[in-house]
Amino acid sequence: MDQIILENKGAFYYSLIGLSLLVMSLRPAFKKKQFINIPVLYILVGIFMARIGLPLLTPSSGDLAVLVIERVSEIIVIISLAGAGLAIDVGTNWRRWIPSWCLIGIAMPLTIAAIFLLGWQVAGLGIAASVLLGASLAPTDPVLARAVQVGGPGKKQDGARVALTSEAGLNDGLAFPFVWMAIGLAGAASVNAFDWTQWVLYDAIYRTAAGVLVGIACGWVVTKVLFGPLGDATNERGNPVIVLLSATFIAYGFAEFVHGYGFLSVFVAARAGLVFAQNTSAEPYEHMAHNIADQIEAVLMAVLLLWFGAYVGAELWSQWTWSDLGIALAILFIVRPIIAFASMIRTCGNWRDRLKVSFFGIRGMGSIFYIAFAQSHADIVGIDSVWRIAGLTILLSVIVHGTLADHFMELGEETSA
Numbered sequence: 001m002d003q004i005i006l007e008n009k010g011a012f013y014y015s016l017i018g019l020s021l022l023v024m025s026l027r028p029a030f031k032k033k034q035f036i037n038i039p040v041l042y043i044l045v046g047i048f049m050a051r052i053g054l055p056l057l058t059p060s061s062g063d064l065a066v067l068v069i070e071r072v073s074e075i076i077v078i079i080s081l082a083g084a085g086l087a088i089d090v091g092t093n094w095r096r097w098i099p100s101w102c103l104i105g106i107a108m109p110l111t112i113a114a115i116f117l118l119g120w121q122v123a124g125l126g127i128a129a130s131v132l133l134g135a136s137l138a139p140t141d142p143v144l145a146r147a148v149q150v151g152g153p154g155k156k157q158d159g160a161r162v163a164l165t166s167e168a169g170l171n172d173g174l175a176f177p178f179v180w181m182a183i184g185l186a187g188a189a190s191v192n193a194f195d196w197t198q199w200v201l202y203d204a205i206y207r208t209a210a211g212v213l214v215g216i217a218c219g220w221v222v223t224k225v226l227f228g229p230l231g232d233a234t235n236e237r238g239n240p241v242i243v244l245l246s247a248t249f250i251a252y253g254f255a256e257f258v259h260g261y262g263f264l265s266v267f268v269a270a271r272a273g274l275v276f277a278q279n280t281s282a283e284p285y286e287h288m289a290h291n292i293a294d295q296i297e298a299v300l301m302a303v304l305l306l307w308f309g310a311y312v313g314a315e316l317w318s319q320w321t322w323s324d325l326g327i328a329l330a331i332l333f334i335v336r337p338i339i340a341f342a343s344m345i346r347t348c349g350n351w352r353d354r355l356k357v358s359f360f361g362i363r364g365m366g367s368i369f370y371i372a373f374a375q376s377h378a379d380i381v382g383i384d385s386v387w388r389i390a391g392l393t394i395l396l397s398v399i400v401h402g403t404l405a406d407h408f409m410e411l412g413e414e415t416s417a
Helices: 002-007 009-025 027-031 038-051 063-087 094-122 127-137 144-148 159-174 176-187 196-226 240-257 262-277 283-319 322-343 351-359 365-377 383-408
Strands: none
Touching: 009 038, 009 283, 038 283, 038 383, 063 159, 063 240, 063 262, 063 283, 063 365, 094 127, 094 159, 094 322, 127 176, 127 365, 127 383, 159 176, 159 196, 159 262, 159 351, 176 196, 176 365, 196 240, 196 262, 240 262, 240 283, 283 365, 283 383, 322 351, 322 383, 365 383
C-alpha cells in the first residue's frame, strides 16, 4: 500500500488537499457542535502523510526549504492580517482600543521577556535564540485565532473578541523589532557589541512608524481608486478578490520597500480602508472583501496545517523533551494568561472578558514565519531547539485553545462590554 502511494504521490497530495478543503466547507455546520476542532484534524492528516513516507520540506532540509516555509507562511499571515483589519467594525473610538494598547504595549514585551528567561535558563538556549523564542511565541496568531475573533463588519463586536482580533492584527508587526534584535545579537560578538541605539531608532521606531504611515496611505489611495469613476466598486462590483489581493500586496510591498513592517502596514491599510468606507455606499463592498479574505485564509490555513502536521510526524515528535513540554505548558497556562490578565485590569469589560482574552492568546502560523525569517537571515545557535519548543507550543495551543474556543468564548457574551 505504501509503495502504491509513493508511486502516485502527486495524485495523493491533490486528493488530501481536496478532501481537506471539503472539510473546511463544512466548518459552519461543525461550529454548532461543541469541541469539534478542525485544525487538529488537518494536523492528524499531516502526521499520517509523514508516517507513510511522503516527502516534505522541513527547516532541517536546507536553506531552500527554509525559504519556501518562510514565503508560504508569510502569504497566509498577510492575508489573515487583511481579514482581521476588515473584520473589526468599531470605528476609531480610542476607548474601544485601550485593551489592545495594553496587550501590545505592556503584555507583549513582558511576555517576550518571560519566554526569553524560560529559553535562557530552562532550555539552555543562547541569548539570540532565547530572544527569537520570545519574539516568535509572544504574539497572538492572526491565522489560528479565527475562532476567537470578531465575525466581521456588521456583526457583533464584543469587547473580548475585538481585543483579541486587534491584538492579533497589531502584534504580528510589532514583534518584528525583537526578531531583528535576535538576528542582530546572533551576528554580534557580544551583547555589549550589539548596536542598541540603531535597534531603538531604526528597528523599533522607524520601521514601526513607516509601516503605519504606508498602511494609512495605501488604505486611503486604494479606497479612492476603488470607489472612483473607474473603480470596481463604482461599476460592476465583481472583483473583490482581485482588489483584496491587490491592496494587501501593495501595502505589504511598499512598506517592505521602505524597510517598514509590512505586516503592520497590511493591517493598518485594511483598517483605514474600512474606516474611509464607513457610512457610505462603499461599505457593502468592504464587507464582501472581508468574506473573500476569510475564504482565502481558510484555504491557505488548511495547506499550512497539513504541512505542520507532517513536520510534527516526521521530525518533531521524536525530538521533544520533558523540558520542552514544561516550557510550552508554562507559556500557554502561566506566562500569557497572568501577564495579559494583569495588563488589562480596568480596561477590558468584566473579569470574564479579561479571562477570555488572556487565556485564548493562540500561538500559530506567525511563529513559524518569524523563526524561518530569522533562520534565513542569520546563523542562530540553537535554532533547532527554537523550532522544537515553538512547534510543541503551537501544537498544544491548537489542541487546547481550538477545542475550547467556540464554547467558552460564547459564555457571557451578552453581558460583555
